[in-house]
């Protein structure tokens with residue numbers, strides 16, 4: 001028997017062992033992945049109702065030499081538990097900023113405002129996070145205004161004091177903050193209003209199958225009212241159908257990210273699409 005939490009016990013069975021084995025394999029693989037340059041950033045457009053791409057979210061992919069492309073859902077958790085997320089997250093930041101700087105040099109459409117980058121709580125809580133990030137920003141000579149950091153609500157509330165101090169420092173340099181997966185955690189207005197947030201992302205679970213008249217719509221309505229109270233811009237995640245889009249618009253959400261518009265794309269494909277879609 002293995003003790004998990006306070007009074008939460010679980011028995012080892014062969015299946016669990018194999019999954020522990022798998023985790024170990026991924027952990028080992030992640031080590032080499034950084035050294036062998038197996039990570040890649042892909043980019044998913046964010047659009048408003050006028051159909052211009054105003055931003056993009058950077059999403060990591062692992063090009064495994066044997067297994068092909070591995071999605072972050074299969075390794076980010078493991079990397080967080082093992083601590084490898086710090087190194088991986090630093091790679092993501094550097095790669096994202098360098099990519100953006102190079103696009104900026106080649107010419108970005110005026111309508112394209114920023115790149116959003118996912119930050120793991122473990123990474124954000126590192127003592128040097130702010131210092132290292134600002135150093136990187138200086139090196140690539142990008143204005144902070146072009147960067148948005150996506151963080152989850154639980155992270156913010158579990159480390160409220162430290163998180164909000166870090167956010168305030170970055171905020172002064174123009175960096176904006178999006179609260180990711182909103183509605184899946186336990187955030188309350190009371191706390192959120194003390195944080196320098198800019199964007200609220202409605203989690204995909206509330207968007208899938210949304211019609212303007214349903215219980216689900218009532219939830220989205222509350223989320224949108226919360227965003228309005230906090231003066232936050234709203235982006236809906238995981239928009240796959242025209243019905244979902246029109247329901248969202250009826251409820252007051254006008255910016256979207258999802259397969260309806262585009263899946264995440266490799267850097268060059270994204271850049272072509274971006275520059276083709278609007279005048280530079």
Ligand code: C2E
Nearest residue numbers: 059060071072073092118119120238239240257258259264
């Ligand atoms: P997330 O931040 O919520 O990112 C959105 C996820 O939804 C992405 O999955 C994206 O491909 C997917 N998605 C977007 N539109 C649709 C849609 O219309 N339908 C469906 N079914 N899915 C859609 P992805 O790329 O597999 O990433 C999964 C999660 O892994 C992310 O969720 C994020 O939490 C984490 N992640 C990804 N990249 C990074 C990274 O660079 N650093 C960290 N710390 N976490 C990352």
Ligand code: CA
Nearest residue numbers: 057118150180
């Ligand atoms: Ca995200």
Ligand code: CA
Nearest residue numbers: 180181201237
């Ligand atoms: Ca999300």
Ligand code: CA
Nearest residue numbers: 181203204237
């Ligand atoms: Ca999500």
